[in-house]
Amino acid sequence: MKKKNVFHIIGCGVVGTFLSFQLAYCHIAEEIHLYDYDTISIKDSDIYPGLKNKKVIDCPKVNIVKNTIDNLRIHNLHTIAHFGRFPDILDMIIMNNDDIYIDCRDHKQLDFDFDFRVSLDGNLLLIDTFERSKIEFNSVVDMGY
Numbered sequence: 001m002k003k004k005n006v007f008h009i010i011g012c013g014v015v016g017t018f019l020s021f022q023l024a025y026c027h028i029a030e031e032i033h034l035y036d037y038d039t040i041s042i043k044d045s046d047i048y049p050g051l052k053n054k055k056v057i058d059c060p061k062v063n064i065v066k067n068t069i070d071n072l073r074i075h076n077l078h079t080i081a082h083f084g085r086f087p088d089i090l091d092m093i094i095m096n097n098d099d100i101y102i103d104c105r106d107h108k109q110l111d112f113d114f115d116f117r118v119s120l121d122g123n124l125l126l127i128d129t130f131e132r133s134k135i136e137f138n139s140v141v142d143m144g145y
Contacts, residue, residue, distance in 0.1 A: 007023055016036070
């Protein structure tokens with residue numbers, strides 16, 4: 001039986017949202033779990049596609065990202081939104097060794113053993129791996145803004 005490509009994206013800010021869209025659009029993922037506790041605010045309307053509609057203000061970011069991915073209508077892709085506060089939301093995650101867990105939260109706190117951490121720090125894109133990861137990769141990319 002073929003292993004499913006299951007990704008868990010923790011944090012649906014700019015980085016987590018973009019990464020989720022790319023995993024879906026490039027047909028890399030068969031299942032994407034989205035985790036976040038935040039809701040859409042007025043300042044987010046330029047970050048998330050199609051959010052000029054004021055009806056989405058105060059909606060959970062995970063729901064907006066999930067709905068946007070679902071609207072791509074990608075065959076055999078299942079998207080699941082998990083809305084809740086950290087660390088409660090981290091307690092919901094049952095680590096499966098075959099799945100890939102990517103921490104895209106804004107802060108640099110290392111409170112959980114994910115496969116990767118991806119963050120944007122000013123002009124720097126930071127990509128780290130952790131002990132749990134099957135791939136060893138650490139990089140800092142200057143985005144040159």
